[in-house]
Amino acid sequence: MIVKRIVSDIALLFALIVFPWWVSLPFALILAFYFEHFYEMIFAGLFLDFLESSHSLRFFGFSYIFTLVCLVLFFLFRFAKTKLSFPKF
Numbered sequence: 001m002i003v004k005r006i007v008s009d010i011a012l013l014f015a016l017i018v019f020p021w022w023v024s025l026p027f028a029l030i031l032a033f034y035f036e037h038f039y040e041m042i043f044a045g046l047f048l049d050f051l052e053s054s055h056s057l058r059f060f061g062f063s064y065i066f067t068l069v070c071l072v073l074f075f076l077f078r079f080a081k082t083k084l085s086f087p088k089f
Contacts, residue, residue: 008035012028024048029041029073032073
């Protein structure tokens, strides 16, 4: 299981660097459903903020939008996974 997690982390890092955010963020969300306690999604949001964010008036100067979104989705998925049952592969 640890090998799958390391390979998926490397694939996520590759996706964050190569693909735009609208491709790599859903990939992180899929991995969050697959793995238990996928904290790497929060770091992926932080990495996306470092790569692509800038201060703008759109979010009142708040530049950590991806991190905030990933934090919220992490806890929502964690709650949803306790209520739903998924088959383990």
